[in-house]
Amino acid sequence: MGKVTMGPQTLMYPMPATLVGANVNNKPNFMTVAWCGIVNSEPPMISVAIRHNRYTLKGIRDKLIFSVNIPSRDLVKETDYCGIASGSKANKVEVCQFKVFYGKLNDAPLIEQCPINLECKVVHILDLGSHSLIVGRIEETYISENCLTDGKPDVNKIEPFVYTRTPSQQYQAFGEVIAKAHSIGAELKVSK
């Protein structure tokens, strides 16, 4: 049947590249997280998986508050940097020239330049082995005004991107629209 086994692999498409923020030792810090996604709708929740020794995790565990910021493609260099540098050594906010603002929660630093910002309160922390899985309740959503069309978030203005690991580690833009969702599948529904 033309299948090859590879052993247990963390092989997934697409992966995001988000900037997860927390106040660590009273200073805002951000790290790049690809293992991040929505996990609940009522109430809205998101999860982020972070390696135990990461500096940002200290701040999340301490305050039980964090942010998820979705960068646009013009922030690809800063996004990559926040994944390879550590807040224990560098002031990433300064290096990246992030403009940090705060919303409803005191300890969720948000990046003004990112089109979407989610403020989150920790509701669960699961130790899975190498990583802590943090589940957060989304308390507020911010979007840059210029990324709206008729009051709705517009993917063409947000210009998010995808993190791809194989065959080479790279960031890719969103491409052409293939089909309308919750729609094209109905053709199969009708035919049976």
Place this chain on the structure above:
Amino acid sequence: MGKVTMGPQTLMYPMPATLVGANVNNKPNFMTVAWCGIVNSEPPMISVAIRHNRYTLKGIRDKLIFSVNIPSRDLVKETDYCGIASGSKANKVEVCQFKVFYGKLNDAPLIEQCPINLECKVVHILDLGSHSLIVGRIEETYISENCLTDGKPDVNKIEPFVYTRTPSQQYQAFGEVIAKAHSIGAELKVSK
């Protein structure tokens, strides 16, 4: 500062469109899951968030085994269909003409047509409100032989796609490469 608040929203880019499989009442069934992602590296783990009343969830809770199948763009119609139909009423495998195979685990149905298949054993189930968050240990990874280049998964052959919800619900291909990861950010590291 040009930001608009939207209240708590499940707003995330990119989201995948995966086909999560389980044997329900001894028959393979698949549902489309956008809230799915890697959560641990050692050992490899993945999470899927599924609304409590979904048919597939019964099979996962019963056998504590499931699969995650990553479709390529030529399966976009079938992928959409598996999100709008229920296995309690339709035989989705038959409608979609999926060729189902089994690997190491007895109860993880895998779709041959999907370039990537992950066999998973449940290690945690978290009730978050509307959804159950299932964390699974990846026991084996299968890839279609024709999606490899020099023995490595090749995104250009896999042709995965992204699920986008706003402003309209649609599926998008992966687009142009913007930058090399773990690389372009180093420019900022050097400059400081």
